[in-house]
Amino acid sequence: MSEMPARLAATPRVRHFVSRVLMVIGLALVVVFFGLPLLWLVTAPFDSVPTLAVSWPEWTLSSFAAIGENRYAVGSFVNSAIIGVGTCAVVLVLGAFASYALSRVRIPGRDGLLYALLLLSSIVTGTAAMVPTFQLVNLLGLIDTHLAVVLVISGGTLPTVIFILKDFMDSIPKSYEESARLYGARPWQILRDVVVPISRPGLAFVAVWTLVQVWGNFLVPYLLIRRTEQQPAAVLMYTFYTESGQADLRLLSAFALIFSIPIIVMYFLVNRRYGFRFHGGIKS
Amino acid sequence: MAPALALIGLFLVFPALWTIYLGMTDYRLTGLQAVDPSFVGLDNYGRILGDPAFWRSLRLTLVFVLVSGIIGQSLLGFAIAWALRRLTGWLKSLIETLVLAAWVIPASVSSFLWIALLDRRGGTLNEILGTEGTAWLIEHPMAAIIIFNVWVGTAFSMLLFSSALAAVPPSQLESARMAGAGGWQQLRDVVIPNIRGHILTNTLLITLWTFNTFTPYLVTAGGPNGASEILAVYIYNTAIPGGQLGVGAAISLIMLLINLVIALGYLRVGRARQAKPADATAAETAGGVVKPS
């Protein structure tokens, strides 16, 4: 009599315990799976003799000097920055105007057009249209220029950017603008005083999102830029471990870390600052 | 608005359309046909469809999409989101940070991290497993890029499903619990029906992205001997190093058509299953809509 209730009570508890243990093991595996490759990124640059394997480093910062010694390394960061800032500027300005206009003007088929472009952009960007893109840029005489990379990536990201920003613009009550209009504000004043400040979180998000896209984008500059001194860090990084025979791990590890840090920092800062997540953010 | 549309038109829509024309020429990167390409009609398509390399690439791509995208990223992403749903504190932030970091760091860095991890001689994996000398990238190239892609892309599904799970009305879960439903039953009866739209969106986007991703090129360059040459890499190898721009464009078009079929297929499914919620979330997430939390 007394055993039965005891066992009945124990079974759910045991089951609960087992599921707890399984969950902890599962989470540990997740940590290892995602953490292991990253471990190298944070240890190797500080090791005086970095190897491909992860090991406790003999602490030194000398690897970072290798970046200065490389002919193209510093320049490639500048290139990445130029392309990144350039694309952000183009995308933000054009995206803000376009999304504001699209949000306020009633055009039949507007949403359909936007979805179509969105779909196209997620299919086409880079890969499927690489041949005509290459040709087009060639035709425009823009091969080996940063402008080409900026324009191509902007064209590919703008649909998404407009989509995101339009959502923000849509959420601004019309009465805000009407109120400003009543006091005689001109459209540009409304944009400056009302629309831009209120959609600032959206603009910040879009800026960072674009930067993440551009900073890591490999295919477009790889396709359009042939001269080494023009190449951004993403492409140069690749050549470090494919073209120079025996890879220089000191250079490679330090370069990889410095290349990764800005984008990681920015991502997490914006995440915290504006209290939102990349809810469905796209990084292709 | 006009300048933005012009830019989109020039660098997005126009290349897509031009692919159609290019695919019917014998345009090459160098040589006589570079100056004066001639129209060859559907010859390119005939050649591609008769080329076993294309069919192998297509098969590899489908395996890649199915295993790394639909199964790997989606399921792992959902599992992590589900496990983290109740968790708070350092473990949650650790896992989120790791998964997101893998997603955010530039592709050329993450690919090298995996090259280092899987290296034949000094790789960490071989050291851990004690399998010195195993050349993972050569012996199991497909497995390598599949796992690599799961590593890189799981963050998206994790984020999408976390927000989807947060939106499941607690009252529904509570009433299921009061009816005596266990974890699995809650998942099946309450959670899945509630987030069906998100699942569809996630699968659609993951499929398209995985189908088109070029990043595995950085790990294996399609090798060895095309053993991991998915379509995006195949196009690149044909068009740029191979110099056959016309043929590359023709494959691109085939790829675009497959994409279109996939997208339309998903939309049909979405519409068939009571379109409203699915469409709404598709609209939301396709744009990467941000919700201030």
Add this chain to the structure above:
Amino acid sequence: MAAITTQALVKEYPGGVRGVDGVDITIADGEFFALLGPSGCGKTTLLRSIAGLEAITEGQLHIGDRDVTRLEPGQRNVAMVFQDYALFPHMDVADNIAYPLKIRRQGRSARRGVAAEVGDGLSLTGLMERRPGQLSGGQQQRVALARAVATRPDVLLLDEPLSNLDARLRLEARTFLKELQRDLAITTVFVTHDQAEALALADRIAVMSAGKLLQVGTPREVFAKPATTFVAGFIGSTPMNLLPGRVEGSRVRFGSADVPVPPDAVGMVDDGAEVVWGARPEYLGWSTTAVEDGVEAEVTVVENLGASVLVTAAVGTDRLQLVLDEDHEPEPGARGWVTARAHRTLLFDAESGQRLDAGAGVPAVAP
């Protein structure tokens, strides 16, 4: 300070729907004027047309002696408080109040000065550095009012000014608003769907339906002498009793009962005419004994209203509602006689819904 005059004002939307359909109205200088009607009646469209936020399709609009029909909103010297107040969330209270001055290119210190002064007048002292999100609903409304009056506009427009406040605050805000309007003496037009609000606040009320004016008059006029059955049903916290009947000599008969033809309508109706007899519940009485011209009825429902009760009584197949003093509360099921003061009863034409009035023309418009 200025009067507002509209002549045959029409606002037509694409597709031919007329939001405002030929409105002639004159709002006197300094008047507190209500546009009242159910949602979709065109009252907000009319307000927005005066503001300039809707382009006027036909007709003319004058503010003071200026024809502002085609002017931009910013050139009309009107101010408006929106239903959601439209305070800019990224600016503090002072910047919000002074925003119109910023547009007029006034210096920062001048703006701050005006904001402080206007804010003081609206008891916003000490809140100047706050963001709108940190204010209560009532405070937000006062900030919106302060912003609207900061530039001393000719006309103040209020869109559902009290609808965003909770019930208890609403009464307080209503008194405040009436006081403020009297002190500033700015011509003020407000839109509401709440008849009690319109009755309480306005000097005059325009009742609208389907883009047209049904009646313009003082609160007392629209309450006591509604121009149509629609107005009669819309005004009053308990709607007017409206019973269809037929004129028989000097009596109006409905069902088994009959009442005298109201004095206003005497001589206006022929024998046998189809009419609607109207009486406000507040103007009806209850007698437990038979009285002359009383209508025999049975009490079906009694609802407590606090100091009074709302009694529903069945007269044959018709129903009458009465508001009675709490001391005269009948029991449900009780039988008695409904009494009406004849001069408080009204008669409407059954077909057109227009009130039949021998004394005045229809509709009654006050000077």
